[in-house]
Amino acid sequence: MAPTPVNHQVRLAKRPEGAATREHWQFTTEPVGEPADGGVLVKTLSLSLDPAMRGWLNDAKSYIAPVEIGAVMRAGGIGRVIASKNPDFAVGDTVYGTLGVQEYMLVPKEEIKRSGLAKIDLRAGTIHQWLNVLGMPGMTGYFGLMDVGQPKAGETVVISGAAGAVGQTVGQLARIKGCRVVGIAGGQAKCDWVVKELGFDACIDYKAGAAAVRDGLKAHCPKGVDIYFDNVGGEILDAVLARLARKARVIICGAISQYNNANSMPAAGPRNYLSLLVNRARMEGIVVFDYADRFPIAVAELAGYLKDGRMKSKEDVVVGLDTFPEALNRLFSGENFGKLVLQVAEA
Amino acid sequence: MAPTPVNHQVRLAKRPEGAATREHWQFTTEPVGEPADGGVLVKTLSLSLDPAMRGWLNDAKSYIAPVEIGAVMRAGGIGRVIASKNPDFAVGDTVYGTLGVQEYMLVPKEEIKRSGLAKIDLRAGTIHQWLNVLGMPGMTGYFGLMDVGQPKAGETVVISGAAGAVGQTVGQLARIKGCRVVGIAGGQAKCDWVVKELGFDACIDYKAGAAAVRDGLKAHCPKGVDIYFDNVGGEILDAVLARLARKARVIICGAISQYNNANSMPAAGPRNYLSLLVNRARMEGIVVFDYADRFPIAVAELAGYLKDGRMKSKEDVVVGLDTFPEALNRLFSGENFGKLVLQVAEA
The missing domain is CATH 3.40.50.720 (NAD(P)-binding Rossmann-like Domain)
Incomplete structure (x- = not known):
């Protein structure tokens, strides 16, 4: 294995009242550890930016707990397994999960389920389609x-x-x-x-x-x-x-x-x-x-439409972890055109 | 048959902007005719006063057409058949129907269905319960x-x-x-x-x-x-x-x-x-x-609860056709206590 890389992260510094701007975020770095037994290390490729993220910044009861002050910002994304001590995941697997706004995510065995880590099949759609129509x-x-x-x-x-x-x-x-x-x-x-x-x-x-x-x-x-x-x-x-x-x-x-x-x-x-x-x-x-049990059925149907051309998809890709604060706000100004994706690393 | 009585009526004089007051109503009298073939003459006993009536005064699209200016105010009520040339209704029958805010309603054959005229069974409940729990x-x-x-x-x-x-x-x-x-x-x-x-x-x-x-x-x-x-x-x-x-x-x-x-x-x-x-x-x-087809099922169930004491009912009875304008407003001030009924004549 290569020497441990540095993990750049975006954390919530304080709760915004209106729009979240750069002052509400904190940029941190920390070394990336190695997975213990049953764990995996995922390198983030692309993250999904969604309007719902704004709600997670409020300290209010909702369908999901707020992001804590100081925590890495929650985000779903697609990554690649670069180290694994878990028989369900092999180095090179492409996975979906709640990776967070960071370059690497070390997922211990007991967190694999909670982070929703699951392999995805790139024959059904591209990485960015997996964050869009198939995500x-x-x-x-x-x-x-x-x-x-x-x-x-x-x-x-x-x-x-x-x-x-x-x-x-x-x-x-x-x-x-x-x-x-x-x-x-x-x-x-x-x-x-x-x-x-x-x-x-x-x-x-x-x-x-x-x-x-x-x-x-x-x-x-x-x-x-x-x-x-x-x-x-x-x-x-x-x-x-x-x-x-x-x-x-x-x-x-x-x-x-x-x-x-x-x-x-x-x-x-x-x-x-x-x-x-x-x-x-x-x-x-x-x-x-609420519909997680039936995601595979929907993915199969939608992937079929992507394949036969009855469904198209458009993604608006912003590049670089450090652009996260401004990229997120494009959702509320309506600047994004298609599914907004933050590409953190090339696949 | 007794000499033709006089029918006192309350008509909509003009559309209210806020609450309807006495100036929005017109009190008229006209002779009561006799039913032609297939028609019936109903003497109003008690009318139902409902919050929805306020909506019927607005010239706006709703689930039912507005009351026209100059028309007798629409109201559901209970009456007694006092003359009939229709084999389905006999003199003395107690009926429910859209009688209007008036003392008598002459229902021609072709209007019987539209006015919802139907016999009611006073063994299931009192006249006022038929305007309340059973209405x-x-x-x-x-x-x-x-x-x-x-x-x-x-x-x-x-x-x-x-x-x-x-x-x-x-x-x-x-x-x-x-x-x-x-x-x-x-x-x-x-x-x-x-x-x-x-x-x-x-x-x-x-x-x-x-x-x-x-x-x-x-x-x-x-x-x-x-x-x-x-x-x-x-x-x-x-x-x-x-x-x-x-x-x-x-x-x-x-x-x-x-x-x-x-x-x-x-x-x-x-x-x-x-x-x-x-x-x-x-x-x-x-x-x-929308549920008219199934009213009989609901009436049967609710009448059972009235009979076995599991359901009680309370009506707030105001007496006299001429009190209609003020009586209606009791619904919006919250003055009424129980189902508001306008008793037009004793049963």
């Missing part, structure tokens, strides 16, 4: 749409954050299932891509203003919205609520527009929620971890 | 709780408007189904009644303030809220959302606190709606008319 965003989109949304052919599905990681999976999957698909995204370039490349029936540019969103929904959803997959919350959620069809399903996956509010609470709730009453509709939250 | 409020509570809420024994059920018509049915039914039941009502007298007479496990007086509601929910729902049956909306909805248990169901039945807003829109939406995400919970609207 947590894809799983979120798959189970949110299929289990909560329960789409039927001919129904109208609207998706906010349509060009994002979850949105691209949801929209293409809904189309494969025979639905009419309308995206909402920021800017003409994203809208064009969603329609021309991903085959959505239409896409509304929310940056054109609230009236454009309302008019677009009216024009593109003449029979109302049967399923709304919400990644953004705020005014867009309200606009879609106003156009629900009878027995509509609203899937609450996130509220990107609200995550950087000072107290992490939405500035306002959806005023049009009584549309749920008038239309006998439901609004339901999804947390992807 | 629309009871049906709303039954199908909202059973179909949307799907209660399981041991779960915690919270009900706002607990002393109201829908609330009393929901709470007692949830208790019969083995749930822990916590009401929210206005004032100590209502709370005491709900606990001592109806057997709720606890009741929170919302008039004691927002902190009392929060503290009460925390104290009385130590494992969180599995089912919330919401009749009121507003701050109370937000307070309960903050205490949802995993996989909770929120039944949106109404938003009494918001109906008198100038534009009939909630002043604010539920800020805590992301609790649906964190807790994988759902919020769903119910409109009772």
Whole structure:
């Protein structure tokens, strides 16, 4: 084995009130140890940057514990096993796991399960597709749409954050299932891509203003919205609520527009929620971890669509661990175009 | 047949912006005709006054068409057939139907179905129980709780408007189904009644303030809220959302606190709606008319509970057609104690 390398890490220095900036992070280095019996050492290749990460910085009850002050920032990612004393993992294996924002992760035997370490098959998709359509965003989109949304052919599905990681999976999957698909995204370039490349029936540019969103929904959803997959919350959620069809399903996956509010609470709730009453509709939250047992089924189906060309994927790759603070904020400004990935090392 | 009587009526004179007051109503009289072939003449005994009536005054898309200006105000009620040229109805039959706020209703053959005219059996319950537990409020509570809420024994059920018509049915039914039941009502007298007479496990007086509601929910729902049956909306909805248990169901039945807003829109939406995400919970609207096919099943079950004493009912009876404008507003000030009934004539 080569001499022990140095591990560069990004740790949470203090909790942000609004957006997290460089002052909230601490850059540390420490030597990388060797795995003890049953453990493995993983070299980080690429990390997934997700809107949910902002929530983990708040000291508040949520679906997952907050990141502690001083701890390495939590992040899912793909790495390569470079040392192993565990019979389930061999040097050279490509693995997914909660690696953290760091160059190396030493996983003791008793942490392997908790870190979700699992081998991935690069024949099903590229490393970056494994962080996108075949990873947590894809799983979120798959189970949110299929289990909560329960789409039927001919129904109208609207998706906010349509060009994002979850949105691209949801929209293409809904189309494969025979639905009419309308995206909402920021800017003409994203809208064009969603329609021309991903085959959505239409896409509304929310940056054109609230009236454009309302008019677009009216024009593109003449029979109302049967399923709304919400990644953004705020005014867009309200606009879609106003156009629900009878027995509509609203899937609450996130509220990107609200995550950087000072107290992490939405500035306002959806005023049009009584549309749920008038239309006998439901609004339901999804947390992807609940479906972990069935990830392999979803991966197999989605990998098939990637292979036969019915599904495309787009990743927005930022390079270098030290760019993490600014890279994360691209999610909230809407600067990222496709699934945001932080490449830490070349594969 | 006796000489044709005079029919006193209450018609909508103009649409209210906030609360409907006497100026929004017009009192008219007209002669009562005789039924043609297939028609019946019904004398109104008692009318149901419901929060939903306020919504029918707005010129807005909802689950039912607005009441037209100049039309007799829509109201469900119980009457007696006093003339009939229809073989399905005999003079002396007691009937339920959309009679309107008037002393007599002449129902032509072709309107019988649309007015929902149906004989009721006074062995199952009194006239006023037929407007309460066995009527629309009871049906709303039954199908909202059973179909949307799907209660399981041991779960915690919270009900706002607990002393109201829908609330009393929901709470007692949830208790019969083995749930822990916590009401929210206005004032100590209502709370005491709900606990001592109806057997709720606890009741929170919302008039004691927002902190009392929060503290009460925390104290009385130590494992969180599995089912919330919401009749009121507003701050109370937000307070309960903050205490949802995993996989909770929120039944949106109404938003009494918001109906008198100038534009009939909630002043604010539920800020805590992301609790649906964190807790994988759902919020769903119910409109009772969707369950009309199954009303007889629910009536049979609830009548059984009334008979064996497991369910009690309380009606708040106001007498005289001319008191309608003020009587209706008692629903929004919370003055009514039990199901609000307008008695138009003695049975």
